[in-house]
Amino acid sequence: MSSAPAAREARPGPLPADPVIAVRSLAKSYGKEAGAVRALDAIDFDIGDGEFVAIVGPSGCGKTTLLKILAGLLPASSGTALLRGTPILGPRRDIGMVFQAPVLFPWRTVLDNVLLPADVQRLDRQRLLAAALDLLQLVGLRGFERRYPSELSGGMQQRVAIVRALIHDPAMLLMDEPFGALDAMTREQMNLELQRIWLERRKTVVFITHSIPEAVFLADRVFVMTPRPGRVAEIIPIDIARPRSLDAMSTPAFGAYALRVRHHFNALGTLDA
Protein backbone atom coordinates (compact mmCIF):
# COMPACT_ATOMS: atom_id res chain seq x y z
CA MET A 1 0.00 0.00 0.00
CA SER A 2 1.36 3.37 -0.93
CA SER A 3 1.21 6.25 1.47
CA ALA A 4 -1.95 8.22 0.90
CA PRO A 5 -1.26 11.18 -1.37
CA ALA A 6 -2.96 14.49 -0.76
CA ALA A 7 -6.48 14.80 -2.04
CA ARG A 8 -6.52 15.77 -5.68
CA GLU A 9 -7.93 19.10 -6.52
CA ALA A 10 -11.30 18.78 -8.09
CA ARG A 11 -11.43 20.38 -11.49
CA PRO A 12 -14.33 22.77 -11.45
CA GLY A 13 -14.08 23.77 -15.10
CA PRO A 14 -15.17 21.31 -17.77
CA LEU A 15 -11.99 21.57 -19.87
CA PRO A 16 -8.50 20.97 -18.40
CA ALA A 17 -5.68 23.12 -19.71
CA ASP A 18 -3.33 20.47 -21.12
CA PRO A 19 -5.54 17.65 -22.39
CA VAL A 20 -4.34 14.10 -23.08
CA ILE A 21 -7.53 13.49 -24.98
CA ALA A 22 -9.42 16.14 -26.87
CA VAL A 23 -12.70 15.19 -28.50
CA ARG A 24 -14.32 17.72 -30.83
CA SER A 25 -17.89 17.45 -32.24
CA LEU A 26 -17.49 13.70 -32.57
CA ALA A 27 -20.37 11.77 -34.14
CA LYS A 28 -20.88 8.19 -35.18
CA SER A 29 -23.74 6.69 -37.11
CA TYR A 30 -24.30 3.18 -38.36
CA GLY A 31 -25.97 2.33 -41.62
CA LYS A 32 -26.79 4.27 -44.78
CA GLU A 33 -28.01 7.85 -45.04
CA ALA A 34 -31.76 7.21 -44.83
CA GLY A 35 -32.01 4.58 -42.10
CA ALA A 36 -28.82 5.53 -40.30
CA VAL A 37 -28.75 5.11 -36.53
CA ARG A 38 -26.99 7.93 -34.74
CA ALA A 39 -24.98 6.17 -32.01
CA LEU A 40 -23.07 9.28 -30.97
CA ASP A 41 -23.82 12.92 -31.59
CA ALA A 42 -21.96 16.16 -30.92
CA ILE A 43 -19.54 14.78 -28.34
CA ASP A 44 -17.11 17.38 -26.95
CA PHE A 45 -14.76 16.98 -24.04
CA ASP A 46 -11.16 17.15 -22.88
CA ILE A 47 -9.46 14.82 -20.45
CA GLY A 48 -6.41 16.02 -18.54
CA ASP A 49 -3.19 14.19 -17.82
CA GLY A 50 -3.57 11.69 -14.98
CA GLU A 51 -7.27 12.27 -14.74
CA PHE A 52 -9.77 9.52 -13.92
CA VAL A 53 -12.94 9.92 -15.96
CA ALA A 54 -15.94 7.63 -15.62
CA ILE A 55 -18.51 7.51 -18.38
CA VAL A 56 -21.83 6.33 -17.07
CA GLY A 57 -24.97 5.62 -19.01
CA PRO A 58 -27.61 2.98 -19.71
CA SER A 59 -27.09 0.24 -22.28
CA GLY A 60 -27.32 1.55 -25.80
CA CYS A 61 -26.15 5.09 -25.02
CA GLY A 62 -23.08 4.58 -27.20
CA LYS A 63 -20.49 4.54 -24.43
CA THR A 64 -18.79 1.42 -25.77
CA THR A 65 -18.83 2.92 -29.27
CA LEU A 66 -17.13 6.01 -27.86
CA LEU A 67 -14.49 3.88 -26.17
CA LYS A 68 -13.85 1.92 -29.36
CA ILE A 69 -13.33 5.18 -31.25
CA LEU A 70 -10.86 6.32 -28.59
CA ALA A 71 -9.08 2.94 -28.91
CA GLY A 72 -8.86 3.36 -32.66
CA LEU A 73 -10.95 0.23 -33.23
CA LEU A 74 -13.77 2.15 -34.91
CA PRO A 75 -13.60 5.21 -37.16
CA ALA A 76 -15.69 8.24 -36.25
CA SER A 77 -18.29 9.39 -38.79
CA SER A 78 -17.37 13.02 -38.22
CA GLY A 79 -15.41 15.15 -35.78
CA THR A 80 -12.05 14.31 -34.27
CA ALA A 81 -10.50 12.60 -31.28
CA LEU A 82 -6.95 13.66 -30.44
CA LEU A 83 -4.57 11.76 -28.18
CA ARG A 84 -1.64 13.94 -27.09
CA GLY A 85 -2.41 16.23 -29.99
CA THR A 86 -2.46 13.62 -32.77
CA PRO A 87 -5.69 12.27 -34.23
CA ILE A 88 -6.70 8.71 -33.36
CA LEU A 89 -7.07 7.12 -36.78
CA GLY A 90 -6.33 3.50 -35.95
CA PRO A 91 -4.99 1.30 -33.15
CA ARG A 92 -2.21 3.01 -31.21
CA ARG A 93 0.57 1.61 -29.13
CA ASP A 94 0.18 4.16 -26.35
CA ILE A 95 -3.24 2.86 -25.28
CA GLY A 96 -3.98 0.13 -22.76
CA MET A 97 -7.36 -1.58 -22.84
CA VAL A 98 -9.35 -3.61 -20.32
CA PHE A 99 -12.57 -5.34 -21.36
CA GLN A 100 -15.56 -6.62 -19.42
CA ALA A 101 -14.17 -10.16 -19.67
CA PRO A 102 -10.50 -10.60 -18.68
CA VAL A 103 -9.75 -11.73 -22.27
CA LEU A 104 -6.64 -13.63 -21.21
CA PHE A 105 -5.01 -16.22 -23.46
CA PRO A 106 -5.48 -19.58 -21.70
CA TRP A 107 -2.33 -21.08 -23.27
CA ARG A 108 -0.14 -18.34 -21.80
CA THR A 109 0.99 -18.16 -18.20
CA VAL A 110 0.06 -15.12 -16.12
CA LEU A 111 3.47 -13.59 -16.86
CA ASP A 112 3.24 -14.32 -20.59
CA ASN A 113 -0.26 -12.84 -20.67
CA VAL A 114 1.02 -9.71 -18.99
CA LEU A 115 3.87 -9.49 -21.51
CA LEU A 116 1.58 -9.94 -24.53
CA PRO A 117 1.86 -6.25 -25.50
CA ALA A 118 5.66 -6.63 -25.39
CA ASP A 119 5.47 -9.61 -27.76
CA VAL A 120 3.05 -7.89 -30.14
CA GLN A 121 4.95 -4.60 -30.22
CA ARG A 122 8.36 -6.28 -30.15
CA LEU A 123 9.44 -4.42 -27.03
CA ASP A 124 12.33 -5.56 -24.89
CA ARG A 125 10.93 -8.42 -22.80
CA GLN A 126 13.82 -8.31 -20.35
CA ARG A 127 13.31 -4.63 -19.67
CA LEU A 128 9.57 -5.08 -19.16
CA LEU A 129 10.02 -8.13 -16.96
CA ALA A 130 10.91 -6.00 -13.96
CA ALA A 131 7.91 -3.77 -14.61
CA ALA A 132 5.68 -6.83 -14.92
CA LEU A 133 6.83 -8.22 -11.57
CA ASP A 134 6.39 -4.79 -9.97
CA LEU A 135 2.84 -4.48 -11.29
CA LEU A 136 1.96 -8.05 -10.27
CA GLN A 137 3.22 -7.16 -6.82
CA LEU A 138 1.06 -4.05 -6.87
CA VAL A 139 -2.11 -6.05 -7.56
CA GLY A 140 -1.14 -8.80 -5.12
CA LEU A 141 -0.38 -11.47 -7.69
CA ARG A 142 3.34 -11.99 -7.04
CA GLY A 143 4.02 -15.71 -6.98
CA PHE A 144 1.35 -16.41 -9.61
CA GLU A 145 3.59 -15.66 -12.63
CA ARG A 146 3.82 -19.28 -13.74
CA ARG A 147 0.14 -20.09 -13.22
CA TYR A 148 -2.37 -20.36 -16.03
CA PRO A 149 -5.53 -18.19 -16.17
CA SER A 150 -7.81 -21.18 -15.56
CA GLU A 151 -6.19 -21.56 -12.13
CA LEU A 152 -7.23 -18.03 -11.08
CA SER A 153 -10.53 -16.59 -9.83
CA GLY A 154 -12.46 -14.04 -11.91
CA GLY A 155 -11.19 -11.11 -9.85
CA MET A 156 -7.58 -12.30 -10.12
CA GLN A 157 -7.96 -12.74 -13.89
CA GLN A 158 -9.24 -9.20 -14.23
CA ARG A 159 -6.27 -7.91 -12.22
CA VAL A 160 -3.97 -9.73 -14.65
CA ALA A 161 -5.82 -7.95 -17.47
CA ILE A 162 -5.24 -4.59 -15.76
CA VAL A 163 -1.52 -5.32 -15.37
CA ARG A 164 -1.37 -6.30 -19.04
CA ALA A 165 -2.98 -2.98 -19.99
CA LEU A 166 -0.38 -1.05 -17.97
CA ILE A 167 2.75 -3.01 -18.90
CA HIS A 168 3.81 -0.95 -21.92
CA ASP A 169 3.29 2.28 -19.98
CA PRO A 170 0.47 3.63 -22.19
CA ALA A 171 -0.57 7.29 -22.20
CA MET A 172 -4.15 6.29 -21.48
CA LEU A 173 -6.05 3.38 -20.00
CA LEU A 174 -9.45 2.51 -21.51
CA MET A 175 -11.69 0.32 -19.38
CA ASP A 176 -14.97 -1.04 -20.72
CA GLU A 177 -17.10 -2.12 -17.75
CA PRO A 178 -14.14 -4.08 -16.42
CA PHE A 179 -15.89 -5.25 -13.25
CA GLY A 180 -19.35 -5.78 -14.72
CA ALA A 181 -18.99 -9.57 -14.74
CA LEU A 182 -17.84 -9.83 -11.11
CA ASP A 183 -20.01 -10.42 -8.06
CA ALA A 184 -20.84 -7.39 -5.88
CA MET A 185 -18.28 -8.13 -3.15
CA THR A 186 -15.41 -8.74 -5.56
CA ARG A 187 -16.47 -5.67 -7.48
CA GLU A 188 -16.09 -3.41 -4.43
CA GLN A 189 -12.68 -4.91 -3.73
CA MET A 190 -11.64 -4.30 -7.32
CA ASN A 191 -12.83 -0.69 -7.11
CA LEU A 192 -10.59 -0.14 -4.08
CA GLU A 193 -7.76 -1.91 -5.84
CA LEU A 194 -8.13 0.14 -9.00
CA GLN A 195 -8.13 3.38 -6.97
CA ARG A 196 -4.94 2.24 -5.24
CA ILE A 197 -3.23 1.38 -8.55
CA TRP A 198 -4.36 4.66 -10.04
CA LEU A 199 -3.13 6.69 -7.05
CA GLU A 200 0.24 5.01 -7.45
CA ARG A 201 0.57 5.20 -11.24
CA ARG A 202 -1.50 8.29 -12.12
CA LYS A 203 -2.50 7.06 -15.54
CA THR A 204 -5.17 8.86 -17.48
CA VAL A 205 -8.17 6.54 -17.23
CA VAL A 206 -11.42 6.43 -19.17
CA PHE A 207 -13.67 4.04 -17.30
CA ILE A 208 -17.02 2.94 -18.69
CA THR A 209 -19.71 1.63 -16.37
CA HIS A 210 -23.44 1.52 -15.94
CA SER A 211 -23.11 1.55 -12.16
CA ILE A 212 -23.63 5.04 -10.77
CA PRO A 213 -21.96 4.34 -7.38
CA GLU A 214 -18.95 2.83 -9.13
CA ALA A 215 -18.60 5.90 -11.36
CA VAL A 216 -18.89 8.36 -8.45
CA PHE A 217 -16.55 6.31 -6.27
CA LEU A 218 -13.74 6.09 -8.81
CA ALA A 219 -13.84 9.22 -10.89
CA ASP A 220 -12.46 12.74 -10.79
CA ARG A 221 -15.21 13.61 -13.21
CA VAL A 222 -18.29 11.66 -14.23
CA PHE A 223 -19.53 12.02 -17.81
CA VAL A 224 -23.24 11.26 -17.90
CA MET A 225 -24.36 9.88 -21.27
CA THR A 226 -27.93 9.64 -22.52
CA PRO A 227 -29.03 7.52 -25.45
CA ARG A 228 -30.61 8.07 -28.88
CA PRO A 229 -28.48 9.75 -29.97
CA GLY A 230 -25.61 9.17 -27.55
CA ARG A 231 -24.71 12.51 -25.98
CA VAL A 232 -22.77 13.71 -22.97
CA ALA A 233 -25.63 15.22 -20.98
CA GLU A 234 -23.55 16.50 -18.07
CA ILE A 235 -20.00 16.48 -16.78
CA ILE A 236 -19.91 16.28 -12.98
CA PRO A 237 -16.64 16.91 -11.09
CA ILE A 238 -16.53 14.66 -8.00
CA ASP A 239 -15.00 16.58 -5.13
CA ILE A 240 -14.43 13.80 -2.61
CA ALA A 241 -10.99 13.45 -0.98
CA ARG A 242 -8.79 10.46 -1.93
CA PRO A 243 -8.10 7.80 -1.10
CA ARG A 244 -11.82 7.15 -0.86
CA SER A 245 -12.93 4.32 1.38
CA LEU A 246 -16.04 2.24 0.80
CA ASP A 247 -17.53 4.15 3.75
CA ALA A 248 -17.40 7.28 1.63
CA MET A 249 -20.26 5.78 -0.34
CA SER A 250 -22.64 6.33 2.58
CA THR A 251 -21.82 10.03 3.04
CA PRO A 252 -24.36 12.71 2.07
CA ALA A 253 -21.94 14.20 -0.46
CA PHE A 254 -21.63 10.87 -2.25
CA GLY A 255 -25.41 10.42 -2.19
CA ALA A 256 -25.89 13.89 -3.66
CA TYR A 257 -23.54 13.14 -6.57
CA ALA A 258 -25.22 9.80 -7.22
CA LEU A 259 -28.64 11.46 -7.19
CA ARG A 260 -27.50 14.11 -9.61
CA VAL A 261 -26.37 11.42 -12.06
CA ARG A 262 -29.52 9.43 -11.50
CA HIS A 263 -31.78 12.36 -12.39
CA HIS A 264 -30.69 12.08 -16.00
CA PHE A 265 -31.83 8.48 -16.19
CA ASN A 266 -34.99 8.79 -14.11
CA ALA A 267 -36.38 11.02 -16.82
CA LEU A 268 -35.60 8.37 -19.44
CA GLY A 269 -36.84 5.42 -17.41
CA THR A 270 -33.68 3.55 -18.31
CA LEU A 271 -32.05 2.76 -15.03
CA ASP A 272 -30.06 -0.28 -14.17
CA ALA A 273 -27.79 0.52 -11.27
Add this chain to the structure above:
Amino acid sequence: MNTVGNAGLRALLMLVVLGIWELCVRALEVPVYILPPPSAIFRALYVGLSRLIYVQNTWVTVEETLLGFVAGTSLAFLLGTAIALSRRFEYFLYPYIVMFQALPKVALAPLIIVWFGVGLPSKIVNAALIAFFPLMVNTIMGLRSADEDRVSLMRSLDASEAQIFWMLRLPSALPFIMAGLEVAMIFALIGAIVAEFVGATSGLGVLINTLNFSGDVAGIFSILLILSVIGLVLNQAILAVRRRVLFWDVSQKSVTEDTRKGGL
Protein backbone atom coordinates in the same frame (compact mmCIF):
# COMPACT_ATOMS: atom_id res chain seq x y z
CA MET B 1 -15.04 -45.35 -12.12
CA ASN B 2 -11.56 -46.38 -13.20
CA THR B 3 -10.35 -48.07 -10.01
CA VAL B 4 -8.06 -51.09 -9.71
CA GLY B 5 -11.02 -53.17 -8.63
CA ASN B 6 -13.13 -52.11 -11.61
CA ALA B 7 -10.25 -52.72 -14.03
CA GLY B 8 -9.89 -56.25 -12.66
CA LEU B 9 -13.62 -56.78 -12.98
CA ARG B 10 -13.47 -55.55 -16.56
CA ALA B 11 -10.69 -58.02 -17.47
CA LEU B 12 -12.56 -60.83 -15.73
CA LEU B 13 -15.74 -60.00 -17.65
CA MET B 14 -13.81 -60.10 -20.92
CA LEU B 15 -12.45 -63.57 -20.06
CA VAL B 16 -15.99 -64.72 -19.21
CA VAL B 17 -17.31 -63.42 -22.56
CA LEU B 18 -14.50 -65.21 -24.44
CA GLY B 19 -15.20 -68.38 -22.41
CA ILE B 20 -18.92 -68.31 -23.23
CA TRP B 21 -18.07 -67.75 -26.91
CA GLU B 22 -15.67 -70.70 -26.87
CA LEU B 23 -18.21 -72.97 -25.10
CA CYS B 24 -21.15 -72.01 -27.30
CA VAL B 25 -19.24 -72.53 -30.53
CA ARG B 26 -18.06 -75.96 -29.33
CA ALA B 27 -21.37 -77.06 -27.82
CA LEU B 28 -23.45 -75.99 -30.83
CA GLU B 29 -20.79 -77.36 -33.22
CA VAL B 30 -20.67 -74.14 -35.24
CA PRO B 31 -18.39 -74.74 -38.28
CA VAL B 32 -15.06 -72.82 -38.06
CA TYR B 33 -15.71 -71.21 -41.46
CA ILE B 34 -18.78 -69.48 -39.95
CA LEU B 35 -17.58 -68.50 -36.48
CA PRO B 36 -14.30 -69.84 -35.08
CA PRO B 37 -13.77 -70.17 -31.32
CA PRO B 38 -11.42 -67.62 -29.67
CA SER B 39 -8.79 -70.32 -29.20
CA ALA B 40 -8.58 -70.83 -32.97
CA ILE B 41 -8.30 -67.08 -33.51
CA PHE B 42 -5.42 -66.75 -31.07
CA ARG B 43 -3.72 -69.77 -32.62
CA ALA B 44 -4.01 -68.18 -36.08
CA LEU B 45 -2.63 -64.93 -34.65
CA TYR B 46 0.32 -66.76 -33.10
CA VAL B 47 1.13 -68.70 -36.27
CA GLY B 48 0.81 -65.60 -38.46
CA LEU B 49 3.04 -63.51 -36.21
CA SER B 50 5.68 -66.23 -35.82
CA ARG B 51 5.96 -66.67 -39.61
CA LEU B 52 6.46 -62.87 -39.86
CA ILE B 53 3.83 -62.67 -42.59
CA TYR B 54 1.56 -60.66 -40.27
CA VAL B 55 4.41 -58.42 -39.18
CA GLN B 56 5.41 -57.53 -42.75
CA ASN B 57 1.86 -56.86 -43.88
CA THR B 58 1.08 -54.92 -40.72
CA TRP B 59 4.03 -52.67 -41.45
CA VAL B 60 2.82 -52.11 -45.02
CA THR B 61 -0.63 -51.02 -43.82
CA VAL B 62 0.77 -48.84 -41.03
CA GLU B 63 3.16 -47.14 -43.48
CA GLU B 64 0.32 -46.43 -45.93
CA THR B 65 -1.84 -45.11 -43.11
CA LEU B 66 0.80 -42.80 -41.66
CA LEU B 67 1.94 -41.41 -45.02
CA GLY B 68 -1.67 -40.91 -46.09
CA PHE B 69 -2.42 -39.24 -42.79
CA VAL B 70 0.51 -36.83 -43.09
CA ALA B 71 -0.25 -36.00 -46.73
CA GLY B 72 -4.00 -35.61 -46.21
CA THR B 73 -3.84 -33.59 -43.02
CA SER B 74 -1.06 -31.27 -44.24
CA LEU B 75 -3.08 -30.42 -47.31
CA ALA B 76 -6.27 -30.12 -45.25
CA PHE B 77 -4.57 -27.73 -42.83
CA LEU B 78 -3.21 -25.51 -45.61
CA LEU B 79 -6.46 -25.41 -47.57
CA GLY B 80 -8.56 -25.01 -44.42
CA THR B 81 -6.38 -22.08 -43.35
CA ALA B 82 -6.67 -20.43 -46.75
CA ILE B 83 -10.45 -20.81 -46.70
CA ALA B 84 -10.78 -19.58 -43.13
CA LEU B 85 -8.68 -16.48 -43.81
CA SER B 86 -10.08 -15.53 -47.21
CA ARG B 87 -13.79 -15.17 -47.93
CA ARG B 88 -12.97 -14.90 -51.61
CA PHE B 89 -11.10 -18.21 -51.57
CA GLU B 90 -14.00 -19.81 -49.77
CA TYR B 91 -16.53 -18.43 -52.21
CA PHE B 92 -14.85 -19.93 -55.27
CA LEU B 93 -13.91 -23.21 -53.64
CA TYR B 94 -17.17 -23.81 -51.88
CA PRO B 95 -19.07 -25.71 -54.63
CA TYR B 96 -16.26 -28.27 -54.96
CA ILE B 97 -16.03 -28.75 -51.24
CA VAL B 98 -19.75 -29.32 -50.87
CA MET B 99 -19.78 -31.82 -53.74
CA PHE B 100 -16.78 -33.70 -52.42
CA GLN B 101 -18.08 -33.73 -48.90
CA ALA B 102 -21.35 -35.33 -49.93
CA LEU B 103 -19.51 -38.00 -51.90
CA PRO B 104 -18.65 -41.27 -50.09
CA LYS B 105 -14.89 -41.04 -50.57
CA VAL B 106 -14.38 -44.83 -50.49
CA ALA B 107 -16.28 -45.03 -53.80
CA LEU B 108 -13.28 -43.36 -55.42
CA ALA B 109 -10.92 -46.20 -54.50
CA PRO B 110 -11.22 -48.17 -57.81
CA LEU B 111 -10.51 -45.00 -59.77
CA ILE B 112 -7.49 -44.22 -57.63
CA ILE B 113 -6.06 -47.70 -58.22
CA VAL B 114 -6.45 -47.10 -61.97
CA TRP B 115 -4.68 -43.74 -61.72
CA PHE B 116 -1.94 -44.58 -59.24
CA GLY B 117 -1.38 -48.34 -59.69
CA VAL B 118 -1.47 -51.17 -57.18
CA GLY B 119 1.58 -50.00 -55.21
CA LEU B 120 2.09 -47.68 -52.27
CA PRO B 121 1.11 -44.37 -53.98
CA SER B 122 -2.55 -45.33 -54.54
CA LYS B 123 -2.88 -46.35 -50.87
CA ILE B 124 -1.39 -43.07 -49.70
CA VAL B 125 -3.72 -41.08 -51.97
CA ASN B 126 -6.79 -42.98 -50.85
CA ALA B 127 -5.89 -42.71 -47.16
CA ALA B 128 -5.09 -39.00 -47.61
CA LEU B 129 -8.37 -38.35 -49.41
CA ILE B 130 -10.47 -39.82 -46.62
CA ALA B 131 -8.38 -38.22 -43.86
CA PHE B 132 -8.58 -34.84 -45.57
CA PHE B 133 -12.12 -33.64 -44.85
CA PRO B 134 -12.46 -34.02 -41.10
CA LEU B 135 -9.34 -31.93 -40.57
CA MET B 136 -10.16 -29.33 -43.20
CA VAL B 137 -13.62 -28.70 -41.75
CA ASN B 138 -12.24 -28.52 -38.21
CA THR B 139 -9.40 -26.19 -39.24
CA ILE B 140 -11.90 -23.77 -40.78
CA MET B 141 -14.18 -23.91 -37.75
CA GLY B 142 -11.26 -23.60 -35.36
CA LEU B 143 -9.63 -20.62 -37.03
CA ARG B 144 -12.98 -18.83 -37.09
CA SER B 145 -13.67 -19.61 -33.45
CA ALA B 146 -11.24 -17.01 -32.09
CA ASP B 147 -13.01 -14.94 -29.43
CA GLU B 148 -14.03 -11.50 -30.76
CA ASP B 149 -12.83 -9.73 -27.60
CA ARG B 150 -9.41 -11.33 -27.94
CA VAL B 151 -9.26 -10.17 -31.57
CA SER B 152 -10.24 -6.64 -30.43
CA LEU B 153 -7.53 -6.78 -27.78
CA MET B 154 -4.91 -7.75 -30.36
CA ARG B 155 -6.10 -5.00 -32.70
CA SER B 156 -6.01 -2.44 -29.89
CA LEU B 157 -2.38 -3.42 -29.35
CA ASP B 158 -1.78 -2.63 -33.03
CA ALA B 159 -1.06 -6.28 -33.88
CA SER B 160 -0.60 -7.21 -37.54
CA GLU B 161 -2.89 -9.79 -39.15
CA ALA B 162 0.03 -12.24 -39.14
CA GLN B 163 0.50 -11.73 -35.41
CA ILE B 164 -3.21 -12.20 -34.78
CA PHE B 165 -3.01 -15.46 -36.74
CA TRP B 166 0.05 -16.91 -35.01
CA MET B 167 -0.58 -15.62 -31.51
CA LEU B 168 -4.36 -15.94 -31.35
CA ARG B 169 -6.23 -17.66 -34.17
CA LEU B 170 -3.98 -20.70 -34.48
CA PRO B 171 -3.79 -21.49 -30.73
CA SER B 172 -7.57 -20.94 -30.49
CA ALA B 173 -8.02 -23.45 -33.33
CA LEU B 174 -5.87 -26.14 -31.74
CA PRO B 175 -8.67 -27.92 -29.84
CA PHE B 176 -10.58 -28.22 -33.12
CA ILE B 177 -7.48 -29.24 -35.06
CA MET B 178 -6.54 -31.93 -32.56
CA ALA B 179 -10.10 -33.30 -32.70
CA GLY B 180 -9.85 -33.30 -36.50
CA LEU B 181 -6.51 -35.14 -36.37
CA GLU B 182 -8.03 -37.79 -34.09
CA VAL B 183 -10.73 -38.56 -36.63
CA ALA B 184 -8.36 -38.21 -39.58
CA MET B 185 -6.02 -40.86 -38.17
CA ILE B 186 -8.78 -43.46 -37.96
CA PHE B 187 -10.09 -42.41 -41.39
CA ALA B 188 -6.61 -42.82 -42.91
CA LEU B 189 -6.54 -46.43 -41.71
CA ILE B 190 -9.95 -47.01 -43.30
CA GLY B 191 -8.69 -45.46 -46.56
CA ALA B 192 -5.61 -47.68 -46.62
CA ILE B 193 -7.59 -50.89 -46.02
CA VAL B 194 -10.23 -50.05 -48.62
CA ALA B 195 -7.54 -49.34 -51.22
CA GLU B 196 -5.89 -52.66 -50.35
CA PHE B 197 -9.21 -54.44 -50.83
CA VAL B 198 -9.60 -52.92 -54.28
CA GLY B 199 -6.12 -53.59 -55.61
CA ALA B 200 -2.81 -54.28 -53.89
CA THR B 201 -0.06 -56.85 -53.51
CA SER B 202 0.56 -56.58 -49.78
CA GLY B 203 -1.01 -55.21 -46.59
CA LEU B 204 -3.53 -56.45 -44.07
CA GLY B 205 -6.42 -55.78 -46.48
CA VAL B 206 -4.80 -58.11 -49.02
CA LEU B 207 -4.29 -60.67 -46.27
CA ILE B 208 -7.98 -60.53 -45.38
CA ASN B 209 -8.93 -61.09 -49.03
CA THR B 210 -6.54 -64.05 -49.32
CA LEU B 211 -7.75 -65.65 -46.09
CA ASN B 212 -11.33 -65.10 -47.20
CA PHE B 213 -10.64 -67.01 -50.40
CA SER B 214 -9.25 -69.99 -48.51
CA GLY B 215 -12.13 -69.84 -46.01
CA ASP B 216 -9.79 -69.20 -43.07
CA VAL B 217 -12.24 -67.27 -40.91
CA ALA B 218 -10.09 -67.65 -37.79
CA GLY B 219 -7.29 -65.99 -39.76
CA ILE B 220 -9.60 -63.11 -40.74
CA PHE B 221 -10.56 -62.60 -37.12
CA SER B 222 -6.90 -62.51 -36.12
CA ILE B 223 -6.29 -59.74 -38.70
CA LEU B 224 -9.28 -57.79 -37.39
CA LEU B 225 -7.70 -58.02 -33.96
CA ILE B 226 -4.46 -56.57 -35.31
CA LEU B 227 -6.34 -53.77 -37.11
CA SER B 228 -8.15 -52.82 -33.96
CA VAL B 229 -4.85 -52.73 -32.04
CA ILE B 230 -3.33 -50.52 -34.77
CA GLY B 231 -6.30 -48.18 -34.58
CA LEU B 232 -6.02 -48.04 -30.82
CA VAL B 233 -2.28 -47.33 -30.83
CA LEU B 234 -2.58 -44.60 -33.48
CA ASN B 235 -5.46 -42.99 -31.56
CA GLN B 236 -3.47 -43.07 -28.32
CA ALA B 237 -0.53 -41.46 -30.10
CA ILE B 238 -2.75 -38.55 -31.17
CA LEU B 239 -4.23 -38.27 -27.69
CA ALA B 240 -0.71 -38.12 -26.22
CA VAL B 241 0.14 -35.23 -28.55
CA ARG B 242 -3.17 -33.60 -27.67
CA ARG B 243 -2.44 -33.73 -23.96
CA ARG B 244 0.90 -32.02 -24.55
CA VAL B 245 -0.39 -29.37 -26.92
CA LEU B 246 -3.69 -28.65 -25.20
CA PHE B 247 -2.55 -28.72 -21.59
CA TRP B 248 -4.39 -25.41 -21.16
CA ASP B 249 -7.73 -26.56 -22.57
CA VAL B 250 -10.06 -27.10 -19.63
CA SER B 251 -12.54 -28.99 -21.77
CA GLN B 252 -9.98 -31.77 -22.29
CA LYS B 253 -12.25 -34.32 -23.89
CA SER B 254 -11.60 -36.75 -26.66
CA VAL B 255 -13.95 -35.96 -29.51
CA THR B 256 -13.39 -39.22 -31.32
CA GLU B 257 -16.37 -40.90 -29.67
CA ASP B 258 -18.74 -38.16 -30.79
CA THR B 259 -17.40 -37.61 -34.26
CA ARG B 260 -16.63 -41.16 -35.26
CA LYS B 261 -20.27 -42.14 -34.94
CA GLY B 262 -21.68 -42.32 -38.41
CA GLY B 263 -18.15 -42.60 -39.78
CA LEU B 264 -17.63 -45.26 -42.37
